[in-house]
Amino acid sequence: MGSSLVLRCRQCGQANRIPVPRIFAGGRCGACKSPLPAPDHPVELGDDDLEGLIAEAPVPVVIDFWAPWCGPCRMIAPTLEDAARKLQGRLLVGKVNVDDNPRSAALHGARSIPLLVGFSGGSPSQRQVGALPPPALLAWLEKLAARPPGLAGPASLLPLLARVVVDHEGKIVAPLLLDPRGRWDGR
Numbered sequence: 090m091g092s093s094l095v096l097r098c099r100q101c102g103q104a105n106r107i108p109v110p111r112i113f114a115g116g117r118c119g120a121c122k123s124p125l126p127a128p129d130h131p132v133e134l135g136d137d138d139l140e141g142l143i144a145e146a147p148v149p150v151v152i153d154f155w156a157p158w159c160g161p162c163r164m165i166a167p168t169l170e171d172a173a174r175k176l177q178g179r180l181l182v183g184k185v186n187v188d189d190n191p192r193s194a195a196l197h198g199a200r201s202i203p204l205l206v207g208f209s210g211g212s213p214s215q216r217q218v219g220a221l222p223p224p225a226l227l228a229w230l231e232k233l234a235a236r237p238p239g240l241a242g243p244a245s246l247l248p249l250l251a252r253v254v255v256d257h258e259g260k261i262v263a264p265l266l267l268d269p270r271g272r273w274d275g276r
């Protein structure tokens with residue numbers, strides 16, 4: 090079951106439903122044949138289309154590994170929506186629901202969420218476990234968007250400060266952990 094997204098034509102306003110694998114294929118509006126814009130909102134991705142999209146993306150990609158029950162995930166969601174708008178065409182923002190897509194969650198080591206993984210040139214280049222306050226998260230995403238394709242940085246450069254989860258008042262709270270039986274634990 091592949092996912093799809095809606096791209097609204099800038100010329101005529103027509104909503105065009107596009108299968109995810111065709112995001113980068115240079116599609117045209119079904120009504121007026123104008124080229125369709127890049128997505129300006131987070132795109133839902135899953136086990137069937139995530140790897141293909143990361144491999145083919147001509148711009149850096151950030152994937153938000155999340156779940157509906159995860160409070161810190163909901164806290165960062167508006168900032169990801171902002172970033173998708175502000176960085177339209179320079180960064181693709183994708184969301185993967187870990188409950189529905191266990192294969193992708195395991196492949197990318199999403200043991201605690203929220204987990205953001207930035208990809209550049211098809212390779213992971215930035216990793217962020219836990220929520221960041223909006224300005225710091227936006228700066229993190231802008232840095233990823235500015236990364237030239239194919240120049241993934243070494244994992245040792247990942248920010249070590251990142252491994253905390255902050256609540257809406259900026260207080261540090263425990264990260265969400267996967268329990269030994271492999272179930273998501275929303276502590």
Ligand SMILES: [Zn+2]
Nearest residue numbers: 098101118121
């Ligand atoms: Zn159109």
